[in-house]
Amino acid sequence: MSSLLGTDAPFYSDAVALFEIAAGIALLVGMFLVRAGHVRLHAYLQGSIVFVNLPVVLAWMVPSYLKNVYPYLGSYFDQPFVWVPTLMLVVGALAEGVGVYVVMAAGTNWLPESWRFRRYKLWMRTVLGLWWTVLILGLLTYYVWYVSPNGTL
Secondary structure, rough: OOOOOOOOOOOHHHHHHHHHHHHHHHHHOOOOOHHOOHHHHHHHHHHHHHHHHHHHHHHHHHHHHHOOOOOHHHHOOHHHHHHHHHHHHHHHOOOHHHHHHEEEHHHOOOHHHHHOOOOOOHHHHHHHHHHHHHHHHHHHHHHHHHHOOHHHO
């Protein structure tokens, strides 16, 4: 066991897992910031997390999925080492896409008025819920790939 977290995982997997946990906690901090009236700080924090996460997804998560999961989709989809990261990919793409939309709609004038939303709390809570779902699925993926014997749940 040579990883940061004491498993057989590669260093980058541990680093990404720890980064995503920190990002999830930072999103919760942002939620409390807006409740305390610190709207601008909330906006900077949440927007930064959404956009800093994008290169992490594109540089590490997508290539890892394409290498370790995609080849097995057809024949092993019933196995947790395939369906858990696939579910994480689908929900993660939704979370990141909706997160970018929320940042653009709430924090910029880039979108036409007709494309912007009015119910900020609903959209932001949706993104937070999706993000935490992805975080849990990511930790479950980590467990299935590096901790669980034989990739089981």
